[in-house]
Amino acid sequence: MLMTKGRPAQAVALTAEGRRTFTSNRGLSIEEGLIFEIGRPEVTGVDLEEPAPFEHRLGACERESAIGLPGLSEPEAVRHYVRLSQKNYSIDAGIYPLGSCTMKHNPRLDEAMARLPGFADIHPLQPQSTVAGALELIHELSRWLVVLTGMEAVAMSPKAGAHGEACGMMAIKAALLARGEAATRRIVLVPESAHGTNPATATRIGFEVRSVPARADGTLDVAEVKARLDDSVAAIMLTNPNTCGLFERDIALIAEAVHEAGGYFYCDGANLNAIMGKCRPGDLGVDAMHINLHKTFSTPHGGGGPGAGPVVLSSRLARFAPVPFLRRDEAGLQLVEHAQEALDHDDLGPARSKVVSGKPGSTFPHPALEAFGRLTAFHGQMGMFVRALAYMLSHGADGLRQAAEDAVLSANYIRASLRDLLSQPFGDHACMHEVLFDDHWLKGAGVSTLDFAKAMIDEGFHPMTIYFPLVAHGAMLIEPTESESKASLDLFIATIRDLAHSVRDGDTERFQHAPSLAPRRRLDETRAARTPVLKWTKQGAALPSPSPRR
Amino acid sequence: MRYLPLTSEDRADMLARIGVGSIDDLFAEIPAGMRLGDLLDLPRHKGELEVERLLRGLASQNVTAGSVPFFLGAGAYKHHIPASVDHLIQRSEFLTSYTPYQPEIAQGTLQAIFEFQTQVAALTAMDVANASMYDGSTATAEAVLMAHRITGRREAVLSGGLHPHYAEVVRTTSRMTGDEVVTLAPDVLAREDLCACVTEATSCVVVQSPDVFGNLRDIAPLAARCREKGALLIAVFTEAVSLGLVKPPGEMGADIVVGEGQSIGNPLGFGGPYVGLFAARQQYLRQMPGRLCGETVDAEGRRAFVLTLSTREQHIKRDKATSNICTNSGLCALAFAIHMTLLGEKGLRRLASINHAHTIDLADRLETVPGVEVLNETFFNELTIRVPGDAADVVERLAARGVLGGVPVSRLLPGQGLDDLVLVAVTETVSEADRAAFVERLEEVVRC
Numbered sequence: 001m002l003m004t005k006g007r008p009a010q011a012v013a014l015t016a017e018g019r020r021t022f023t024s025n026r027g028l029s030i031e032e033g034l035i036f037e038i039g040r041p042e043v044t045g046v047d048l049e050e051p052a053p054f055e056h057r058l059g060a061c062e063r064e065s066a067i068g069l070p071g072l073s074e075p076e077a078v079r080h081y082v083r084l085s086q087k088n089y090s091i092d093a094g095i096y097p098l099g100s101c102t103m104k105h106n107p108r109l110d111e112a113m114a115r116l117p118g119f120a121d122i123h124p125l126q127p128q129s130t131v132a133g134a135l136e137l138i139h140e141l142s143r144w145l146v147v148l149t150g151m152e153a154v155a156m157s158p159k160a161g162a163h164g165e166a167c168g169m170m171a172i173k174a175a176l177l178a179r180g181e182a183a184t185r186r187i188v189l190v191p192e193s194a195h196g197t198n199p200a201t202a203t204r205i206g207f208e209v210r211s212v213p214a215r216a217d218g219t220l221d222v223a224e225v226k227a228r229l230d231d232s233v234a235a236i237m238l239t240n241p242n243t244c245g246l247f248e249r250d251i252a253l254i255a256e257a258v259h260e261a262g263g264y265f266y267c268d269g270a271n272l273n274a275i276m277g278k279c280r281p282g283d284l285g286v287d288a289m290h291i292n293l294h295k296t297f298s299t300p301h302g303g304g305g306p307g308a309g310p311v312v313l314s315s316r317l318a319r320f321a322p323v324p325f326l327r328r329d330e331a332g333l334q335l336v337e338h339a340q341e342a343l344d345h346d347d348l349g350p351a352r353s354k355v356v357s358g359k360p361g362s363t364f365p366h367p368a369l370e371a372f373g374r375l376t377a378f379h380g381q382m383g384m385f386v387r388a389l390a391y392m393l394s395h396g397a398d399g400l401r402q403a404a405e406d407a408v409l410s411a412n413y414i415r416a417s418l419r420d421l422l423s424q425p426f427g428d429h430a431c432m433h434e435v436l437f438d439d440h441w442l443k444g445a446g447v448s449t450l451d452f453a454k455a456m457i458d459e460g461f462h463p464m465t466i467y468f469p470l471v472a473h474g475a476m477l478i479e480p481t482e483s484e485s486k487a488s489l490d491l492f493i494a495t496i497r498d499l500a501h502s503v504r505d506g507d508t509e510r511f512q513h514a515p516s517l518a519p520r521r522r523l524d525e526t527r528a529a530r531t532p533v534l535k536w537t538k539q540g541a542a543l544p545s546p547s548p549r550r
Numbered sequence: 551m552r553y554l555p556l557t558s559e560d561r562a563d564m565l566a567r568i569g570v571g572s573i574d575d576l577f578a579e580i581p582a583g584m585r586l587g588d589l590l591d592l593p594r595h596k597g598e599l600e601v602e603r604l605l606r607g608l609a610s611q612n613v614t615a616g617s618v619p620f621f622l623g624a625g626a627y628k629h630h631i632p633a634s635v636d637h638l639i640q641r642s643e644f645l646t647s648y649t650p651y652q653p654e655i656a657q658g659t660l661q662a663i664f665e666f667q668t669q670v671a672a673l674t675a676m677d678v679a680n681a682s683m684y685d686g687s688t689a690t691a692e693a694v695l696m697a698h699r700i701t702g703r704r705e706a707v708l709s710g711g712l713h714p715h716y717a718e719v720v721r722t723t724s725r726m727t728g729d730e731v732v733t734l735a736p737d738v739l740a741r742e743d744l745c746a747c748v749t750e751a752t753s754c755v756v757v758q759s760p761d762v763f764g765n766l767r768d769i770a771p772l773a774a775r776c777r778e779k780g781a782l783l784i785a786v787f788t789e790a791v792s793l794g795l796v797k798p799p800g801e802m803g804a805d806i807v808v809g810e811g812q813s814i815g816n817p818l819g820f821g822g823p824y825v826g827l828f829a830a831r832q833q834y835l836r837q838m839p840g841r842l843c844g845e846t847v848d849a850e851g852r853r854a855f856v857l858t859l860s861t862r863e864q865h866i867k868r869d870k871a872t873s874n875i876c877t878n879s880g881l882c883a884l885a886f887a888i889h890m891t892l893l894g895e896k897g898l899r900r901l902a903s904i905n906h907a908h909t910i911d912l913a914d915r916l917e918t919v920p921g922v923e924v925l926n927e928t929f930f931n932e933l934t935i936r937v938p939g940d941a942a943d944v945v946e947r948l949a950a951r952g953v954l955g956g957v958p959v960s961r962l963l964p965g966q967g968l969d970d971l972v973l974v975a976v977t978e979t980v981s982e983a984d985r986a987a988f989v990e991r992l993e994e995v996v997r998c
């Protein structure tokens with residue numbers, strides 16, 4: 001069938017060689033209409049028997065109107081989504097060097113394990129006796145996370161990194177409430193280089209953000225922190241390694257200073273990949289830290305999620321962790337779902353969970369005597385837990401440490417291979433798992449960071465993270481991860497060098513119109529924001545109505 | 551290690567290029583006393599076979615929904631998922647891509663999100679929908695915060711029919727910010743008078759339909775009352791399939807609609823990952839949380855899609871953002887979109903009818919069980935039944951007889967004197983034989 005939708009009115013679709021095609025397709029790059037254009041309301045791709053007539057029990061709430069949903073038969077639906085998928089870049093197809101995102105290989109074993117009916121086909125509210133294996137899995141993953149980070153306990157329910165930040169900051173708020181200082185300690189210190197979720201989380205929990213500048217080498221100076229510490233400070237939110245790819249070398253001193261001033265230390269653990277097995281956040285003085293299972297432990301990012309953001313907690317905060325949590329007693333693992341229950345159980349004293357690891361005398365996962373509440377309807381991202389545990393079991397303690405080392409090695413290899421051409425905002429020093437360049441070297445060349453990134457697309461690469469962190473002008477943050485072979489890194493480096501030479505040679509052509517070989521050229525983002533079209537409508541033909549060329 | 555491509559020779563070459571003698575030179579910034587010398591006390595790496603054996607062992611200890619007559623709901627529902635859904639979401643290009651920050655090479659994800667937003671808006675009869683939230687409960691908490699921003703008021707009223715865990719998530723967030731929450735008592739029979747609770751101080755009223763006890767609620771009068779008092783009406787659903795048969799909240803005057811989308815395309819999965827649906831009226835667009843995908847054109851004038859209105863979001867607005875959400879439930883939203891596309895209008899309506907018909911049948915059969923009472927006057931696919939004795943005990947004994955027979959209300963609402971109630975959900979996956987088995991086993995259990 002010839003597609004009549006999804007194309008502009010005039011035949012402006014030129015192929016790379018300037019050739020027009022009747023369909024607007026370009027070989028394997030196929031234009032695809034919206035389901036609302038190709039589907040029909042009377043078509044369905046699911047065979048269901050009409051039930052025998054019944055007298056409904058919907059009261060006054062029966063639907064009277066049409067929904068407006070088109071259907072596709074199975075072959076049409078499969079083709080639609082396969083064609084859409086072909087317009088995407090993916091880690092399976094090539095290096096995906098998005099700094100801060102840790103786009104590493106996603107093992108298919110993990111997918112297979114998450115799909116075992118024993119994990120995928122169980123209900124969160126089944127009698128606990130019927131889900132012993134699921135509880136055991138969560139407990140085992142908790143143990144790995146606690147041992148890896150050297151912390152006291154872990155709250156498993158947060159659904160992503162930002163949700164984990166909220167969890168950690170709520171635990172801090174609860175601790176302050178318990179101390180009677182929640183009203184006076186309202187300031188949270190956040191370095192300028194922090195990810196946007198950090199300040200957004202702090203205000204959302206009712207704190208006020210105060211920014212802390214970095215010193216010339218891109219890290220935080222303990223003196224700058226100390227200068228801002230007083231009894232109005234609730235906490236500091238610090239990313240380590242930080243978003244410039246640097247280890248915060250004053251971290252232990254900062255932790256000590258914050259603790260001394262009566263505050264707490266929240267660590268953004270998005271960059272745990274650099275240090276797992278090399279040092280433990282618990283030894284650095286961290287009170288709470290989220291772990292993005294979808295970064296460090298490779299649960300696939302899925303085009304924007306789902307993720308999972310368990311939060312490890314110090315002994316100062318463990319008691320405030322939210323429900324639900326696991327407790328091991330003589331009867332085995334129990335899922336505690338209500339704060340009151342937690343209190344009741346605590347009267348049992350010795351029945352509390354046994355130490356599995358961590359500091360002597362501690363409980364595990366945690367007693368949560370004063371659970372601050374609940375973050376989500378059920379027990380967290382079980383599907384991600386299975387994948388993460390499969391990943392961790394596969395690597396083992398040795399493989400995880402090797403992964404961290406290879407990630408750091410690869411980032412430094414890129415740094416060393418590009419340092420003569422690109423500029424680094426804080427000088428040329430060893431980095432951790434990601435290397436940060438800025439746009440100083442592009443000055444006067446008529447090429448911006450954005451142009452450079454788009455030219456990488458024409459070369460078949462996904463660009464690095466750009467314009468983040470904000471502390472570097474025109475930032476380019478490259479995180480190769482441990483998943484790339486040397487050959488892959490070498491081609492990536494050679495390509496960037498070739499592009500950089502073009503910049504030097506004044507070949508702006510290569511950048512300003514890029515990308516020209518991708519499924520789409522640059523988009524009119526201003527138009528998207530000025531006149532938002534956020535869903536398909538019948539009248540929506542305001543945009544060039546597509547038809548094949550005559 | 552099978553996932554690590556670098557060889558020792560590669561590593562040596564790379565260290566030489568970098569100009570350091572050993573890998574530990576690159577970790578020199580870690581304070582000396584804190585560097586780990588030995589491996590952590592965790593097992594060494596394992597082959598696929600061993601990992602699979604271990605995890606299969608754990609999986610086999612769980613009773614799966616598909617292996618027994620199964621009647622659990624209360625916010626998570628077992629529906630049949632067409633095989634093509636899971637096949638398609640495992641396409642590398644969907645599964646292993648990041649959030650579509652480079653739209654020229656992410657049109658697949660972006661177009662799918664645009665279609666998803668349109669589907670959700672149609673289903674709820676609302677103007678705009680976002681690209682997804684973590685789940686229904688977190689979407690509800692976000693909706694309350696959004697209502698506070700819009701109204702400038704700080705008091706939310708929660709219906710006694712709202713899923714108790716959703717209510718707890720809202721209360722937890724509010725406790726942190728010092729906002730007020732009025733939670734009505736558990737409302738098993740949908741008799742509460744929410745209109746009477748709306749005052750000039752009310753920011754929003756949160757009401758669920760079908761509610762957690764299975765009752766349907768005509769929220770139109772409440773919407774009128776909210777409008778009169780300048781409050782917003784937030785409508786919640788946990789069973790998306792219901793919207794095939796039930797009047798959509800947008801038609802009854804809701805200002806914000808949030809829901810759990812798990813029912814369409816996503817497995818039970820012990821509670822996650824799920825997909826939160828979030829829709830609102832057009833005038834509130836700029837106060838919405840989360841990502842939005844919009845239509846535009848590229849440099850050649852071809853239709854294209856892009857993440858837009860990001861000036862609401864954390865990476866631009868930082869401490870002034872409408873929400874802190876970054877990663878959402880992209881792949882679960884895709885599963886929802888694909889399943890919904892396969893169903894279409896016709897399929898969704900039929901699926902909803904089957905669910906409803908099966909539930910009517912079970913309700914009729916339960917009427918015949920001595921001592922058991924169905925409490926609902928109206929329902930879609932979930933009932934509250936009263937059993938003689940302790941409901942948790944009844945459910946355990948049913949499990950021992952090979953039937954997963956529902957959720958005891960006391961599991962969600964302990965200590966509220968509702969210990970004799972069970973929530974029972976019936977979907978298309980429940981066969982006639984399953985319904986017969988349930989009634990038979992229940993009869994045995996309540997008799998002894």
Ligand SMILES: Cc1ncc(COP(=O)(O)O)c(C=O)c1O
Pocket residue numbers: 100101160161162163195197198239243268270271292307308309875876877
């Ligand atoms: C440094 C940092 N912190 C926090 C986050 C938020 O994590 P999530 O997207 O899982 O909510 C990210 C993710 O991009 C990040 O890079």
